[in-house]
Amino acid sequence: MNKNLLEIKDLTKIYHTKNGEIKAIDNISFNLYEKEFLCIVGSSGCGKSTLLNILANLDEKSDGQIKKNKNLKIGYMLQEDALFPWLTILENATLGLEIKKIKTKENIEYVKELLTKYGLKDFINKYPSQLSGGMRQRVALIRTLAIKPDILLLDEPFSALDYVSRLMVSEDVKKIIKAEKKTVIMITHDLAEAISLADRIIVLSKRPSRIKTIYDIKIDGSSALERRKSNKFSYYYDLLWKELDKNV
Amino acid sequence: MSENQKKYIKKLKKKKKIIIFIQIFIVVAFILAWEYLANKNIINTFVFSKPSKILNTLINLAIENNLFNHISTTLIEILIAFSLGILLGFIIAIILYQFPIINEIVDPFLTMINSLPKVALGPLIIIIAGANTKSIIIMALLINLIISIITIYNGFISTDDKKIKLLKSFGANKYQILFKLVIPNSYKTIISSLKLNISMSLIGVIMGEFLVSKSGIGYLIIYGTQVFNLSLVMAGILILVIISFILYKLITFIEKKLIKKF
Numbered sequence: 001m002n003k004n005l006l007e008i009k010d011l012t013k014i015y016h017t018k019n020g021e022i023k024a025i026d027n028i029s030f031n032l033y034e035k036e037f038l039c040i041v042g043s044s045g046c047g048k049s050t051l052l053n054i055l056a057n058l059d060e061k062s063d064g065q066i067k068k069n070k071n072l073k074i075g076y077m078l079q080e081d082a083l084f085p086w087l088t089i090l091e092n093a094t095l096g097l098e099i100k101k102i103k104t105k106e107n108i109e110y111v112k113e114l115l116t117k118y119g120l121k122d123f124i125n126k127y128p129s130q131l132s133g134g135m136r137q138r139v140a141l142i143r144t145l146a147i148k149p150d151i152l153l154l155d156e157p158f159s160a161l162d163y164v165s166r167l168m169v170s171e172d173v174k175k176i177i178k179a180e181k182k183t184v185i186m187i188t189h190d191l192a193e194a195i196s197l198a199d200r201i202i203v204l205s206k207r208p209s210r211i212k213t214i215y216d217i218k219i220d221g222s223s224a225l226e227r228r229k230s231n232k233f234s235y236y237y238d239l240l241w242k243e244l245d246k247n248v
Numbered sequence: 249m250s251e252n253q254k255k256y257i258k259k260l261k262k263k264k265k266i267i268i269f270i271q272i273f274i275v276v277a278f279i280l281a282w283e284y285l286a287n288k289n290i291i292n293t294f295v296f297s298k299p300s301k302i303l304n305t306l307i308n309l310a311i312e313n314n315l316f317n318h319i320s321t322t323l324i325e326i327l328i329a330f331s332l333g334i335l336l337g338f339i340i341a342i343i344l345y346q347f348p349i350i351n352e353i354v355d356p357f358l359t360m361i362n363s364l365p366k367v368a369l370g371p372l373i374i375i376i377a378g379a380n381t382k383s384i385i386i387m388a389l390l391i392n393l394i395i396s397i398i399t400i401y402n403g404f405i406s407t408d409d410k411k412i413k414l415l416k417s418f419g420a421n422k423y424q425i426l427f428k429l430v431i432p433n434s435y436k437t438i439i440s441s442l443k444l445n446i447s448m449s450l451i452g453v454i455m456g457e458f459l460v461s462k463s464g465i466g467y468l469i470i471y472g473t474q475v476f477n478l479s480l481v482m483a484g485i486l487i488l489v490i491i492s493f494i495l496y497k498l499i500t501f502i503e504k505k506l507i508k509k510f
Contacts, residue, residue, distance in 0.1 A: 076417035082410045099418040
């Protein structure tokens with residue numbers, strides 16, 4: 001096993017509202033290993049996003065511990081690409097660098113390299129409105145990669161896309177993440193997506209979310225599309241489907 | 249260009265020509281009918297004046313009574329009120345956005361001032377600021393400022409939460425969010441608030457000139473009413489129509505230039 005990047009212990013989150021307290025996360029503990037692709041699945045509204053927000057320092061935990069290296073850099077990719085329409089693709093991709101005040105020549109070169117490597121070279125000086133949904137999502141990923149994060153947090157990064165783009169983009173993202181050797185936590189409610197991408201899947205219960213089970217996914221084939229064709233795919237699908245809380 | 253495309257463009261152009269022609273026709277017919285009815289004594293020239301008399305008045309004004317001084321007085325007042333309105337509106341909207349607690353505190357007061365007919369404050373303003381240009385500017389500011397603040401502030405708060413979250417995930421502070429996202433994102437709203445502001449400034453300045461003034465278009469109109477020189481009143485209104493039309497077109501032109509970028 002690779003080394004531990006994150007150690008989450010007894011994490012709890014309680015929201016306070018006018019009408020009382022809501023427990024969103026209840027005693028969650030898990031570890032994140034270097035270079036693994038970890039998926040967290042659960043029905044909608046189960047507190048997956050809250051968990052990610054806490055890990056990204058956008059929200060505060062109520063209780064528990066998150067052990068991590070002080071210098072650990074975390075990159076966050078949202079559901080929508082959230083590209084700024086008034087900035088060019090290059091300006092969008094270097095936005096994180098600018099905010100962090102590390103927009104150095106080398107870093108800009110690095111972003112340009114990434115854009116070139118992933119088929120966006122001709123669009124560097126174009127505006128987001130001129131790009132397709134899949135391309136925009138790639139720019140969003142590169143914007144996150146630009147700050148050279150140790151851990152990538154992906155919050156349902158494909159849910160705003162149509163079905164075909166969704167398959168294509170998840171394939172792209174998997175490739176990029178593998179090539180850049182990143183550690184990933186991705187949340188999704190799409191089991192097929194999770195199985196096609198993840199090394200490990202955590203199933204959360206409905207709110208307040210607890211960990212129901214953790215599965216190691218062992219499917220041959222590194223690409224997401226290949227994985228979908230494997231016969232182990234449906235085996236895992238059945239397994240996860242039975243675990244998932246269905247609140248229809 | 250294909251044959252059909254050419255035909256289509258031709259049709260569009262023809263339609264535009266017809267519209268302009270009818271518009272000119274309406275104006276000319278209106279003036280001629282007015283003149284004719286006045287000459288035949290069907291309408292009372294003492295109340296309604298007539299186009300030729302108004303034109304004479306305008307020429308006399310231009311020659312003897314420095315019409316252009318009046319026009320420039322009003323224009324300068326509008327310009328001052330407009331710039332102050334936009335500048336203060338922008339700054340106050342930023343303060344309200346950056347400090348939500350201040351916004352919550354002043355919100356009922358803003359609503360109150362906004363719904364108050366500002367003319368009612370006219371006499372008070374004169375007593376406080378004196379019977380001079382200052383009062384006119386304050387009057388105009390009262391009318392355009394609140395609207396500017398509310399429009400720009402609404403532009404600010406309509407910023408996409410996801411984009412704010414994105415910047416926060418990069419560790420952005422309040423001011424980075426404001427300057428990198430909120431202000432550029434509200435660019436269009438700010439530009440369109442210019443348009444609103446210019447018409448409000450015009451209303452405010454004329455209202456102010458009605459209350460206190462020694463020159464300006466509003467002064468001409470009020471003076472004309474007081475001495476029952478209705479040709480002068482009509483001439484003043486005509487100038488106002490032209491000024492407001494030109495200002496509106498100018499702002500629309502600037503708006504188009506500025507927004508083209510996206």
